[in-house]
């Protein structure tokens with residue numbers, strides 16, 4: 312594995328963050344093809360669909376090796392392609408659906424985004440109103456989705472739609488696989504605080520998809536959605552602490568270079584962050600152990616999600632305090648993504664830390680807010696009484 316990475320990565324490689332932001336997307340396109348050809352894009356998926364056929368343990372080791380040298384394991388949309396819809400298709404798809412979608416997704420022919428949230432249905436996802444009606448052999452879809460990350464880069468969207476409004480709200484929902492290249496779908500970018508537009512509004516006006524593009528059962532989409540939301544690949548538990556440790560080391564270097572490490576209050580806060588990253592490592596090991604013994608992530612995924620996202624707010628606030636006035640006039644390389652940390656190997660530029668500070672706020676919202684994770688832990692894991700409606 313180490314030989315593969317040395318051979319295939321550019322001669323001068325300090326992690327994706329070593330590349331100028333403008334070069335990240337073209338590099339990822341090429342790198343993704345290299346991984347696909349080597350069967351490493353989805354290492355644990357069956358070989359018959361283009362996966363690597365590795366065991367869970369082997370694929371985790373592979374992911375760790377990648378993380379150690381800051382090598383990406385896929386492109387921007389692969390969090391949706393592989394982490395979400397691919398894994399869910401393998402669990403819920405018919406043989407025909409798997410054979411059709413999985414190879415296309417790996418080859419980059421289909422690029423996916425997630426159409427769950429709506430303007431009035433975020434945490435309360437079951438309140439979604441986007442409507443789908445069967446018209447002969449096709450579903451006709453009308454409504455709006457929002458916060459659709461990388462929707463502008465995608466050509467397929469997995470949608471939760473209201474297929475039967477007469478049923479109780481969790482029961483009248485269907486999970487649809489919808490091509491985006493059609494007149495009924497309009498993607499409008501949303502500008503973020505950073506000035507970037509990573510997510511979008513998606514308007515559906517008489518959009519259509521074939522009748523058979525249902526994952527799971529008609530009106531049975533809630534269970535499929537829960538699989539998708541709870542699905543966190545085992546290797547993520549191994550990789551996330553490595554990424555946060557790399558970020559922490561960068562922060563410690565920043566504190567030393569500015570002399571902030573001499574300040575006793577800052578020193579205490581750095582020590583606190585170090586402790587939290589170490590705890591994250593042990594939490595990761597616990598998740599991994601459970602995963603390797605066949606346990607699919609369920610409500611317990613809420614612990615990891617809550618832990619890293621709340622930590623990330625703390626550490627990025629510290630980074631800005633260390634930067635001081637420089638944080639008010641960010642300069643240098645901005646992060647190429649607003650998901651979790653900046654790219655491994657990113658320079659200690661003020662723009663890197665300010666961009667990551669913004670991103671960390673989003674981290675406590677996407678994939679379920681911190682309040683929702685606490686409710687899940689309280690109600691579904693600790694058996695506390697349900698919150699009043």
Ligand SMILES: Cc1cc2nc3c(=O)[nH]c(=O)nc-3n(C[C@H](O)[C@H](O)[C@H](O)COP(=O)(O)OP(=O)(O)OC[C@H]3O[C@@H](n4cnc5c(N)ncnc54)[C@H](O)[C@@H]3O)c2cc1C
Nearest residue numbers: 425426427428433434435458459460673676677678680682
């Ligand atoms: C960076 C980013 C990327 C995203 N990408 C996508 C994407 O690709 N696709 C997609 O479908 N969605 C995406 N989302 C949307 C995300 O899933 C929602 O923002 C999230 O579910 C919260 O919904 P909301 O924004 O409507 O807030 P609301 O649900 O309106 O929540 C507002 C506040 O009320 C609190 N709250 C709500 N219900 C409860 C409760 N029962 N108990 C206690 N407190 C509660 C929340 O914690 C929050 O603080 C993304 C969001 C972000 C920030």
